[in-house]
Structure formats: structure tokens, C-alpha cells
Amino acid sequence: MSFTEPVKKTNGTIREVTLGSGDGAYVVGGETALPFHTFEGTMPHKPAIAMEVFDVAPEGWPAPLVDALGDVLADPVAWARACVDTYGADMICVQLASTDPHGNDADPEQAAATVRAVVDAVDVPVVVYGTGNAEKDTEVLKKVAETVTDTVLGLGPATEDNYKAITAAALGYGHVVIMESPIDVNMAKQLNILATQMGLPADRILIDPSIGAVGYGIEYAYTVMERLRLAALNQNDSMTQMPMICNLGKEAWRAKEARVGLDEEPTWGDHAKRGVLWEATTAISLTMSGADVLVMRHPEAVRLVRTAIDELAAG
Amino acid sequence: MALSGLDIFKLLPKTNCGDCGIPTCLAFAMKLAQGGAELDQCPHVSEESKTALGAAAQPPMRGVTVGTGNDAFTVGDETVLFRHDKTFVNPSALGVMVSADATDIDEVVDAANAANFERVQQTLACGFVAVKSAGDAPGFKAAVERVASRTSLPLVLMAETSAEMEAALQAVADRKPLIHAATQSNADAMIALAQEHSCPLVVRARGLEAVAALTEKAAAAGLKDLVIDTMPATAGEALRDNVFARRAALEQKYAALGYPIITFPGERSGGDELLEVTYAAVDMLKYGSIIVLSTADAWAMLPLLVLRQNIFTDPQRPMQAEAKIYEIGNPGPDSPFFVTTNFSLTYFIVSSEIESGKVGAYLGIVESEGLSVLTAWAAGKFVPERIAKFVNDSGMAEKLTNREVIIPGAVAQISGELGEELDGWNVVVGPYEAAEIPAFVKQRAS
Numbered sequence: 001m002s003f004t005e006p007v008k009k010t011n012g013t014i015r016e017v018t019l020g021s022g023d024g025a026y027v028v029g030g031e032t033a034l035p036f037h038t039f040e041g042t043m044p045h046k047p048a049i050a051m052e053v054f055d056v057a058p059e060g061w062p063a064p065l066v067d068a069l070g071d072v073l074a075d076p077v078a079w080a081r082a083c084v085d086t087y088g089a090d091m092i093c094v095q096l097a098s099t100d101p102h103g104n105d106a107d108p109e110q111a112a113a114t115v116r117a118v119v120d121a122v123d124v125p126v127v128v129y130g131t132g133n134a135e136k137d138t139e140v141l142k143k144v145a146e147t148v149t150d151t152v153l154g155l156g157p158a159t160e161d162n163y164k165a166i167t168a169a170a171l172g173y174g175h176v177v178i179m180e181s182p183i184d185v186n187m188a189k190q191l192n193i194l195a196t197q198m199g200l201p202a203d204r205i206l207i208d209p210s211i212g213a214v215g216y217g218i219e220y221a222y223t224v225m226e227r228l229r230l231a232a233l234n235q236n237d238s239m240t241q242m243p244m245i246c247n248l249g250k251e252a253w254r255a256k257e258a259r260v261g262l263d264e265e266p267t268w269g270d271h272a273k274r275g276v277l278w279e280a281t282t283a284i285s286l287t288m289s290g291a292d293v294l295v296m297r298h299p300e301a302v303r304l305v306r307t308a309i310d311e312l313a314a315g
Numbered sequence: 316m317a318l319s320g321l322d323i324f325k326l327l328p329k330t331n332c333g334d335c336g337i338p339t340c341l342a343f344a345m346k347l348a349q350g351g352a353e354l355d356q357c358p359h360v361s362e363e364s365k366t367a368l369g370a371a372a373q374p375p376m377r378g379v380t381v382g383t384g385n386d387a388f389t390v391g392d393e394t395v396l397f398r399h400d401k402t403f404v405n406p407s408a409l410g411v412m413v414s415a416d417a418t419d420i421d422e423v424v425d426a427a428n429a430a431n432f433e434r435v436q437q438t439l440a441c442g443f444v445a446v447k448s449a450g451d452a453p454g455f456k457a458a459v460e461r462v463a464s465r466t467s468l469p470l471v472l473m474a475e476t477s478a479e480m481e482a483a484l485q486a487v488a489d490r491k492p493l494i495h496a497a498t499q500s501n502a503d504a505m506i507a508l509a510q511e512h513s514c515p516l517v518v519r520a521r522g523l524e525a526v527a528a529l530t531e532k533a534a535a536a537g538l539k540d541l542v543i544d545t546m547p548a549t550a551g552e553a554l555r556d557n558v559f560a561r562r563a564a565l566e567q568k569y570a571a572l573g574y575p576i577i578t579f580p581g582e583r584s585g586g587d588e589l590l591e592v593t594y595a596a597v598d599m600l601k602y603g604s605i606i607v608l609s610t611a612d613a614w615a616m617l618p619l620l621v622l623r624q625n626i627f628t629d630p631q632r633p634m635q636a637e638a639k640i641y642e643i644g645n646p647g648p649d650s651p652f653f654v655t656t657n658f659s660l661t662y663f664i665v666s667s668e669i670e671s672g673k674v675g676a677y678l679g680i681v682e683s684e685g686l687s688v689l690t691a692w693a694a695g696k697f698v699p700e701r702i703a704k705f706v707n708d709s710g711m712a713e714k715l716t717n718r719e720v721i722i723p724g725a726v727a728q729i730s731g732e733l734g735e736e737l738d739g740w741n742v743v744v745g746p747y748e749a750a751e752i753p754a755f756v757k758q759r760a761s
Contacts, residue, residue: 006562269613
């Protein structure tokens with residue numbers, strides 16, 4: 001019996017979503033096949049890496065992160081520049097940790113000013129994440145949306161509880177909304193339907209499926225993302241055809257296996273390599289199940305995932 | 316092509332003798348159709364039927380066992396392309412390769428033996444040691460003997476000529492090593508060795524067509540336990556080969572590719588060992604069954620083994636943490652005492668957040684059939700009666716100065732009833748989200 005390549009054609013296409021503006025604009029999505037299945041479809045835009053910048057110096061980060069980024073952790077603008085100039089980030093993701101009502105509870109104006117400064121400092125698109133507190137995020141993201149109007153930001157997370165206000169703000173100023181749903185295909189679709197019914201164009205939505213790191217529920221995210229992507233490609237299901245963004249840096253580095261040194265776990269091996277690999281294996285797994293934007297933290301993990309993406313995309 | 320259970324049934328003796336281990340011929344036929352049984356199990360089937368059933372009666376992907384005894388591993392037998400379609404069956408084996416002329420053989424083998432971790436009541440471990448010949452038969456044999464004497468892990472023997480392979484097999488054939496590899500230039504001799512010693516065999520050739528030609532040759536010679544190596548030059552080629560092989564086996568029932576795949580991510584990573592591990596993750600997600608690494612160090616093994624545990628978990632049967640009291644960070648009589656459900660993810664996230672709060676605590680995991688907090692509560696598995704029994708049986712009453720138990724915020728509504736059930740205890744409602752535990756603990760201490 002002779003071998004025929006089992007190529008599968010799909011019916012659907014992932015929407016292209018543009019972030020940023022002018023020469024610095026970046027398009028994500030556009031795939032007509034499963035990730036890197038370039039033997040049967042196209043992947044016009046490689047998955048983008050958005051490197052994280054915190055608007056307030058993070059505390060308690062494990063040694064591998066502090067060693068790699070220590071010089072810039074207290075200065076969001078310098079941090080963003082290092083990510084773009086030194087580490088080749090495709091985008092910057094500003095984590096507005098200062099606004100956490102359980103923490104600094106910084107006011108929206110201050111957060112918006114930081115986003116403004118970062119946008120001015122780099123020539124790549126900027127994605128902005130609040131802390132996940134529905135009420136505070138609404139205030140903060142509204143302020144950010146109206147403060148930065150000269151470029152297309154990604155704003156999130158918009159959830160069941162606050163998507164209306166965030167969508168309304170994004171609509172007015174031309175931004176992209178990151179719709180976050182709790183690891184559930186139907187809830188992801190439902191939010192997209194509700195937002196588009198408000199008039200938000202479907203190509204201004206990114207799906208954040210809520211992900212866990214390796215060892216902390218990645219299998220659920222992996223499978224939900226695969227199912228979303230298969231529905232988008234095979235069933236041509238319009239409300240699943242948005243590109244996906246995975247906010248994974250925080251999840252990977254929250255894992256005990258990434259956090260603790262050899263003093264606490266003497267049999268777990270070199271802490272720096274282990275931590276970097278926790279983030280890199282988390283990121284590449286999510287890429288294999290359909291991620292279009294990876295929010296990442298450690299420069300070395302970024303390098304690994306970028307190399308793997310380039311090689312996989314080259315076919 | 317694929318026959319239905321009824322098509323197969325017509326070709327069976329229809330005596331319902333049960334000699335195949337299955338009570339009726341119809342049930343056996345159904346199992347054959349699903350790939351859950353093999354025609355050989357029926358001692359009475361006619362030669363004509365055998366021919367007629369042919370490839371259709373074979374499971375679409377062969378299961379192959381390497382090694383002997385407790386350390387042996389089985390790979391293959393996979394039935395789906397995506398884990399949500401059913402489940403992935405046999406976890407990929409991860410192991411380390413050492414060259415026969417390496418000066419650090421002992422260290423590598425020791426690292427392989429040491430790469431053994433306990434997680435959610437499962438042992439995650441390095442699966443094998445591969446020894447690669449440096450080109451001379453005596454040197455290869457000596458290295459293989461050295462490795463074999465230092466580890467009970469299964470072995471993979473890697474050599475280009477049958478002379479080298481024969482020398483090594485003389486030493487360790489009884490451990491059923493995986494022979495790597497039959498190639499276009501040595502296939503006849505390697506196939507003969509695999510047959511003589513009843514060892515599983517890798518066939519290695521560039522690309523799927525060349526591999527299929529070799530597996531057909533080996534199968535024609537009577538070998539069944541085959542593994543394929545498509546020699547991809549890049550990560551992209553590896554993905555394409557693996558996806559095509561899995562689809563061809565499962566969907567086209569193309570028997571010549573219905574075997575587990577062995578991968579060498581180090582061959583594509585240019586000596587960058589972190590990139591090698593990153594590629595190994597891709598290989599594992601996309602159908603690599605045996606993954607050969609250049610290191611067995613814990614920093615490389617741990618992320619891959621944990622990812623494997625996740626991806627090979629049956630989506631219908633979530634992993635469960637052992638129901639008991641966990642001590643986190645040297646707790647004392649004044650430490651907080653949390654309870655939650657035994658869904659492994661709940662356990663991991665809650666314990667991880669308690670740890671990051673840097674205050675010692677007790678975490679009680681209540682048997683609740685692997686459900687998350689709200690689901691378990693709704694299903695009657697995480698309810699006051701059960702929690703009270705767990706707390707009473709836990710011996711925590713003697714360990715704590717103040718009898719105080721902290722329940723998840725998601726089930727705040729049960730605090731009153733639980734308080735009534737738990738005589739002498741104070742029930743405290745903890746945070747709704749695990750991420751708020753560090754702040755909660757800090758506040759509680761002040």
C-alpha cells in the first residue's frame with residue numbers, strides 16, 4: 001500500500017486583528033490551519049510575544065527573574081525599552097499591578113500615565129492588563145482607553161462582569177478588547193457574541209481563555225484552546241475565530257517549581273534553567289494549541305519560544 | 316479498509332467458546348473493530364478469515380513495550396489525535412542518551428536514576444537510558460554493560476552496524492532493549508537480530524515513505540514491535556512527520572505507519588540544551604512516544620514529566636490529591652488550618668498560594684471525588700457533614716491552640732451549618748479566590 005499524505009483542508013480562517021499603529025502596527029491571527037500546520041494551510045503571522053512590564057516594581061520575584069531583569073524592574077519605561085531593544089519583544093504588555101485594590105490601589109490617572117509613557121517609549125504595540133478586579137479594572141481601563149488614543153491598544157481582561165463598560169470605552173477609541181472567559185469554550189463564544197452585539201467589530205477582539213501553567217491546569221487550557229481552534233477552522237464557527245492571547249508569565253512564575261531554589265528543593269535541579277523552562281514549556285504548549293499572543297516574562301524563555309516558533313513556522 | 320464489527324463477526328467461528336478471553340464472538344468482533352483486541356487471541360480462526368481480516372483487524376497503532384519487569388514502559392496504542400476526543404493512553408517515555416565514549420557515563424546514569432519525582436500520588440521518572448555506539452563493537456559492548464550494571468531502567472541501544480548491535484545484544488538482550496536502528500543499509504541484519512533476541516526495533520529513514528517501506532519489510536519478516544524514526548531535520552519537519560504518521564495510522568488505517576514514534580529533539584537544537592527541552596515539549600504534545608534527551612538533569616526532566624502528567628491525564632477523570640492533612644512551611648499550634656477539595660488542581664493552587672504567603676499552615680484535603688469546590692459542593696461531596704467528619708478524624712483538634720478551620724469563600728453559605736456540626740470549632744470563611752490567600756493570611760496574623 002502506498003502512502004498518501006493525509007492533508008486536511010479546513011473551512012474557516014482566524015480573523016486578523018491589528019494592534020498598534022503606523023509602522024509599529026502588528027497583525028495577529030489569519031491562520032487557515034492548526035498551529036504550524038503549514039503543510040495544509042497558512043499561518044500568515046507568527047504568534048507574537050508580548051513581554052511584560054509592571055507599572056510598579058514587583059516584589060518577591062524569584063532569583064532567576066530578578067537576576068535577568070533587576071536593573072529595570074522599578075522603571076516601566078526602561079523595562080519596556082529593554083524588552084524591545086535588547087530582547088526583541090513583538091509587543092509590550094503593561095500589567096497595571098499598582099491598581100490592585102488589595103495592594104497600592106493606585107488611581108486610574110496614574111496607571112494611564114504609565115501606559116502613555118510606555119507607548120511613547122517603544123515602537124511596538126502595547127497590550128494593557130488590569131489586575132482582574134472587575135470594578136477597578138473598569139475604571140482603570142476606561143481611563144487608559146481615553147488617555148491613549150493615537151494607537152490601538154489591547155485592553156483586558158474584560159469579563160462577564162465588566163465587558164460592557166470596557167467594550168464601550170474601547171469602541172469609542174478604536175481599541176481591541178481582550179475577552180477573558182474561565183477555561184470554557186461556550187463562555188468564550190458567549191462573551192464574543194455579547195460584545196459584537198454592542199457593535200464591537202469582531203476583528204477587535206482577542207480571546208483570553210484563562211490558562212494555567214505546566215502542573216497547574218495547563219491541560220484544561222490546552223484542550224479548551226484546541227477545541228476553540230478546531231471549531232473555528234473545521235466548523236467555520238465565527239464567534240470562535242478570534243485570535244487567542246495567553247497571559248502566561250504570571251502563571252508560570254507562580255508555580256512552585258519555577259519559584260523555589262535548590263535550598264528548598266535540592267533534587268529539582270538548577271533553579272534558573274528550571275524556572276526559564278517552566279515558562280518556555282508552558283508558552284510553547286499553549287502555542288501548539290492555538291495561542292496567537294504570548295504574554296511572557298523572562299528574556300531567556302522569550303528567546304527559546306521565539307526560536308521554536310521561527311523553526312516550527314519555517315516548516 | 317476498516318471493517319465494521321459485524322463484518323468481522325461474519326468471518327469468526329461464531330462458537331462463542333470464549334477462548335479469546337471475551338465471552339462471545341460478537342463482542343470479540345466489536346473489540347477488534349475498535350482496535351481493542353488482536354485477531355491472534357482467537358485460536359480457532361481460519362487462515363482464510365485471517366487473510367480477509369488482515370490489516371483491518373490490527374489495532375491502528377501498535378503498543379510496544381521496552382524493557383522488563385517493573386521498570387519496563389509501554390508506548391503507542393493511541394486511538395485519538397486530540398486528547399478531548401477520548402484520552403491519550405500511554406505517556407511518552409522520556410530518557411537520556413549517552414555516548415559509548417563519553418567520560419561521564421556514570422554521572423549521566425546516576426542522574427537518570429535520580430530523576431524521580433512524586434506528584435499527586437504518581438511517580439514521575441526518567442524512563443530509559445540510551446547508549447550510542449562510537450563506532451567500535453567492543454567499546455559499545457563495554458559501555459552498554461557499564462550502563463546496564465548501574466541502572467535497572469530500560470535500555471535503548473544505538474548503533475549503525477549490526478556487528479556493533481550484536482555485540483551489545485550479547486550482553487543485555489535479556490533486558491529487552493530497544494534496538495536503534497534498522498536503516499536502508501542494514502535492515503536485513505538488524506531485523507534478524509531483533510527477531511533472534513525478541514527485542515523491539517526502531518526503523519530509521521528520512522521521511523515517512525522511506526520509513527513505511529522499512530516497517531513493511533520488518534513486518535513481512537514477522538516483527539510486530541516496531542518504532543519509527545523519521546529523521547526530521549527541523550522542528551517543522553518533525554511536526555509534519557508526526558502529525559501525518561498519527562493521522563495515517565488512525566484515520567487511514569495505514570498499518571505501515573501504525574507504530575510509536577521516537578524523537579531526538581537534540582538533533583534539531585544545535586547544542587542548545589534549553590531549546591532541546593522546549594522542542595521535547597512540542598514532540599510530546601504532538602505524538603512523540605519515546606523522547607531521547609541529551610540530559611537527565613532534574614531541571615530538564617521535571618517540566619517535561621509534569622507536562623506529560625497533565626497532557627496524558629484522562630479528561631474524563633481528573634487527577635486527585637490524596638485526602639489528608641498537608642503541612643506547609645512548618646506550621647505550629649497557632650497556624651491557620653485550611654480545608655478544600657481533592658481536585659488536584661485545587662490542591663496545587665491552594666497549596667502554592669499558601670506557600671507564597673510564607674506563613675506556615677495546615678491544609679486539609681477532603682475526599683470529594685476530584686471535583687472543584689463549587690462543583691463538589693453542588694454534588695454533595697463537599698458539604699458540612701463530610702467536612703466535619705474529616706476535621707474530627709484529622710486529629711487537628713489536638714494540634715491547634717484555637718480550634719479554627721478556614722473554608723473556601725466559594726462555600727461561605729455552609730459556614731453556619733458546619734459550625735453546628737463541628738462542636739467546639741470556629742468556622743472562618745476564607746477568600747473566594749486562592750490568589751487572595753497570602754493577603755488573607757497576612758491580615759489574620761496581624
